Amino acid sequence: METTLDDTLRGAGLRATAGRLAVLEALDSMAHSDADRLFRAVSEVLPTTSIQSVHNILADLTTAGLVRRIEPAGSAALYERRIDDNHHHIVCTTCGAVADVDCVVGDAPCLTPSSAGGFTVQTAEVTFWGLCPSCQNVAQ
Incomplete structure (x- = not known):
């Protein structure tokens, strides 16, 4: 049985909100993205979202261990879903x-x-x- 993003969020103790789902879906196809790039992708699906909401979602997902934050020197923080290694x-x-x-x-x-x-x-x-x-x- 395949785990859905809803299940993944709930398994990490988070509610499966539209914003969290949209950010995870965007990261599935856009690894190593910064918050601005993710905001542009998410706002196409959820036009009422804000950049602050995306930052908050990324913080929640990082804390829950669902995304990894990397910070190469001279770059904005980047996020990815590859967390299992x-x-x-x-x-x-x-x-x-x-x-x-x-x-x-x-x-x-x-x-x-x-x-x-x-x-x-x-x-x-x-x-x-x-x-x-x-x-x-x-x-x-």
Whole structure:
């Protein structure tokens, strides 16, 4: 039996509102999107929504563990639905395109710090930087 977005929200202790459903649906097809881009997508379906509502929904979904927030340097916060693993990201230094990078070696959290200072490491976050294929073609 397939889990619906309604079930996913309720399973996380959230009401299945039209706004939350619209944001999750938008993120399914627009990974690594910022709040402004998601607002534009959601407002096509829910014209009365506001940017503040989208920010609030993203905060709720992040807190509930249904979306992941990433913050590449020099970028607005970006959101994605891929939350079930400890993957990393690669960011184009020219256009800002973002792509997922699976862990290269070993088990999550992928990296072992030389000293954790008493902390129990749960995840590691790595951001790779470089030129995406489109920007490489322009640079040639």
